[in-house]
Amino acid sequence: MENTDKILEVETPVISQTPTRPAPFTIRTWITIDTGNWGRLPILCLIGAVGLALVSIADTLARSGMGRYELLFWLGLSLLVGPIGGRLASRAPTRRERIGLVMVLGLGLYLVKIMHSPQAFTFSDELIHYFNGNRILETGRLFSPNPILPVTPSYPGLETVTASLSSLSGLNLFDSGIIVLGVARLVTMLALFLFVEQISRSAHVAGMAALLYTAHANFLFWSVQYSYESLALPLAIFVLYLAARRADTTLRSQRVALTLAALIGIEAVVITHHLTSYFLVVFLICWALIVRFRIHVAMKAGALGVVSWYAGETALGQLVRGYGQRLRSGAQAARARGLKANVKTALENRGGPGDLALMALGSALLWQILIASATSSYLAPVLSRAFTSIIQIIIGESTARELFQSEAGYTAPILERLIAFGSVLLLALGVPFGLRKIWQQYRHHPVATLLAGATLLYFAMLALRFSPAAWETGNRASEFVFLGVAFVLALALIEWWNSPNMTRIGQVLIMASIALIFMGGIIAGWPPLLRLSRPLQVKVDQLKIEPQGMATTRWLRSVLGPDHTLIADESNGRLLLAYGGQNPLVGRNLNVNEVIGAELIEDWHLELMREQQVEYVLVDRRRVSWNNMAGYYFDEPESEALVPKGLFAPEIYEKFDSRPEVGRLLDSGNIVIYDVRTLRNVTSVK
């Protein structure tokens, strides 16, 4: 009975029963020989730690203005990823060692992000969610409105967990968030390993897939920022593992237990993040459909049939009838032989996750209707802009986006562009071999078939990067569909690695390719000038001085109190929200960018301020303040390469001085806070 529940062909540790002479004590043997219980995990941990130390030194040097030593950063990452990658690629490690390596790798890469922003949350979305978490702590209730991104309080999963840890531990929200996200990262790596192992029956493939998944563009920074997706995605992969495990289980009690655990996971995903819950729904529905219509079983015959129809040898009706017959005969054969007749039949006839898919779909819909009705008005414009942009590019009405060029005109160095292109090229070269492996060995597995489809989707979505309005959609989707790429590429790489003709040089080339793919992911996913830490706190004697935006935010809260309505730019608005507890209006929301960016005050500005009960306007004369990724830090010479250099025209940032009824409450040099309550009674500027 238990045999069907056990993972088949999973490599298990081979423990020698024969006593062996201990190796002589030398430094070399001490660090190169397997240490016993955990293989080379301990020494690889130490090497990875040295890599982290190099990253930390690079960040510290950058933060302290002593130079941007990118090479040190890459060297540190190489020390962390390279040796672990090499070990995961080899056949030697036991399952236990592989799991340990995968977890160390995931946690190590998480610490790279912590070292980047060690003092506070500084990523644009982090500040929005930090505000939501603080509101939960202050009010003891969920769903407090968020003026910058109104959809976020409707998905309070991450903030709830963080607030619970903060309430119970007495830690601040930042430290609590770091702990929760660290645990979420462990869940990602472990769930991914076990999920792929469940499908492939190989800890070797699982380890490689987990390694390759770390190469997707958002893994290093984006996926571990304090934002709802960072918790939802690990939980979604956990649910996928539960569903895969359940599909291989015939014991009713275990199926019920796995179903219950999956339902808890699904509900948590639904209340945590919209896009991840949609991804989960789509994945589970596709999986259920593949099983229901036995697409994975009929794939070979179907492919041959399509070829035959294309060649004119078979009519379409005949093709469909033949497919139906195969379905019926397959089902009858399965019933006759029983599920455990042999592995292949069992694989072909395993249950689909239809019930879980329905539950996920129902929960996501219900949540959106009852609680998160703002989601559609938030996502629809983004997706429709992306769609329109693609159509316009196709029909030639607009030009494609320049790759590796920011909106402000910054272009990535040529070497980085080459590495990024090279990484995509390597993926494209490796994937066909992985797909062939799936065809040969895994095409009877519905999830393997689905992951192969996700791989193809990944390459299709790369095209979105050419669209100005769609590139972000494509970028965000990559962390979902890259699950397929990691699996497919792992199959290809392991087949090559295990090939009898594989030489040492070949292995080195494979490792170099993995390194290139990893570097390409980081380059594609994060702006170069934000890759290293930036100065957020500067030490002066025994004091720490913060940038002007942070100081004015703290001043506003302490002197005027929280909950004031202000107009501000993108970066200062987020600081006011997160650390000031204010109600800022920023960006494209209500066109407030145009209010700040105009040279003259116009009637509609007055009307907007009156309607929104605006009390203050924060004007930052630096152009970088409009950049919600880079505007929080002290200004340095290098930072100006990221955005248009310098300051706005004085006509823009001094326009409120021309109104005699407007008070000027604070002046910090770059930032001025105006009291515009007196403008409420002014209906026209003339």
Added chain:
Amino acid sequence: MLRQLNDLILVVGVAILAVVVLLAMPGVLPLRILCAVLLVLILPGYALTAAFFPGHFLDIPQRVLFSLGLSLAVTALVGLSLHVLKQSLQLTSWSLALGGVTLAAALLAAWRRRSLVQPVYSPDTFRFKPNVREGVLLGLALFVTGAALQLARVPTPNPNVSGYTLLWMVPAENGSNQLRVGVDSKEFDITRYNVQLFDNGRLLERWPDLELEPGGSWQTAIELAATPAVTSTIEARLYRSDAPEQVYRRVRFVRGEQQAKD
């Protein structure tokens, strides 16, 4: 039989102890942090896993994943439930709710294990038993990682960035005719200032020798005459002693009918 329940007895004991510590001794911070981490991130998931899978269905890595994953998921759902039940999400409600979930799941697990004859864990137990060499290497790795994190967290000087000064002026909160004027120095050196206050261009008051250290601040309250019938503008100007002719910062406050309404 009791041996079968060892882990559950431990879970129940730790959960009760954690709730007691959190509610009765919230001031003992390290202990409080440990209890909170256990109660939020480990115990509920572990107990639920034990309740769902009383036998040896899961090996250690799977049990770790289930414990962490279910803990995260359950904590989020418990928070939602507390909100729906109109309970405030605070120390007491969190402690009791998460402790309650852990206890209930552990009791269910014990009940489900009552008739179990197999060992709770599979024979190929995944135990963490480092030998001396592994212990030394792992200890070194932890030390180096800790040092790297500490290096990252400590603020450093930066010669490429410059300091700044905040000048501000707001009316006093009590509705009187007072104005509060303040200077916050975020300069990197001791700085001497000169503050001047004007009423419609007429010098009202000045503070010529203001010296502030980095991080230092100064503020004062100014008593003004009764609210004027016509609008008047109070302006404060800040000069640095190293550039006495150049206005370094300026703020202004508009008094008059409008201010009276506000």
